[in-house]
Amino acid sequence: MRVSVRFFALYRERAGTSQVDVDLPEGASPEELIGRLREVFPSLSIDSSALVAVNSEYAGRKDTLHQGDEVVFIPPVSGGQA
Amino acid sequence: MIRITLEPLDPQEISGLVRQDGNGAVVTFLGVVRNSSEGRSVLYLEYEAYQPMAERMLERISREIRERWAIEDVAIAHRLGRLMIGEISLVVAIASPHRKEAFEAAQYALDRIKYVVPIWKKEVFEGGEAWIGSGGEGYHHS
Numbered sequence: 001m002r003v004s005v006r007f008f009a010l011y012r013e014r015a016g017t018s019q020v021d022v023d024l025p026e027g028a029s030p031e032e033l034i035g036r037l038r039e040v041f042p043s044l045s046i047d048s049s050a051l052v053a054v055n056s057e058y059a060g061r062k063d064t065l066h067q068g069d070e071v072v073f074i075p076p077v078s079g080g081q082a
Numbered sequence: 083m084i085r086i087t088l089e090p091l092d093p094q095e096i097s098g099l100v101r102q103d104g105n106g107a108v109v110t111f112l113g114v115v116r117n118s119s120e121g122r123s124v125l126y127l128e129y130e131a132y133q134p135m136a137e138r139m140l141e142r143i144s145r146e147i148r149e150r151w152a153i154e155d156v157a158i159a160h161r162l163g164r165l166m167i168g169e170i171s172l173v174v175a176i177a178s179p180h181r182k183e184a185f186e187a188a189q190y191a192l193d194r195i196k197y198v199v200p201i202w203k204k205e206v207f208e209g210g211e212a213w214i215g216s217g218g219e220g221y222h223h224s
Binding site for chain 1: 130131132134135138198200202204213
């Protein structure tokens with residue numbers, strides 16, 4: 001199956017791209033996706049504290065991904081200014 | 083009303099959206115770009131969003147406010163792109179019949195925005211830059 005990964009902020013800069021399609025075995029998890037990304041983008045280094053979103057919803061690292069899912073790893077979210 | 087935009091934010095226009103005859107209180111919060119951060123002179127900020135999710139999360143925060151305080155009149159607008167010192171990055175306007183609920187709901191909205199909405203800012207300062215995360219923790223590189 002194929003999932004689409006979008007990168008933002010720090011991860012976009014580290015990956016050097018804002019989007020990549022990744023082929024994974026059926027039923028793979030975000031955790032396994034991180035392993036695959038590590039091979040493709042050695043400098044990406046997704047933090048253990050990064051949150052995961054699948055199709056614009058927070059998800060768990062051990063959840064099951066599906067064909068066509070959009071996955072985003074979320075570095076710490078911006079704070080307020082005041 | 084939820085809005086994520088590259089265009090400048092007009093607080094007057096946004097707070098106007100929540101004003102109704104039954105509301106005696108309007109609380110409007112502005113997030114404004116500061117000229118310094120952790121002792122560094124900030125030149126400008128760059129805001130970036132995972133926009134579909136950010137909009138969904140802002141809608142969710144509005145719904146939570148509706149459920150907790152029965153407040154219908156909520157407007158949240160976040161600007162993206164390059165913002166210079168003094169520019170407005172965030173407007174939260176909340177109106178209710180009485181002030182207590184409006185202040186509480188505004189505080190709640192701001193706390194939630196900080197924790198659940200995927201919007202990031204990069205500080206560009208003299209001599210480097212840093213992605214800033216919640217609670218002032220960030221990833222520093224120069």
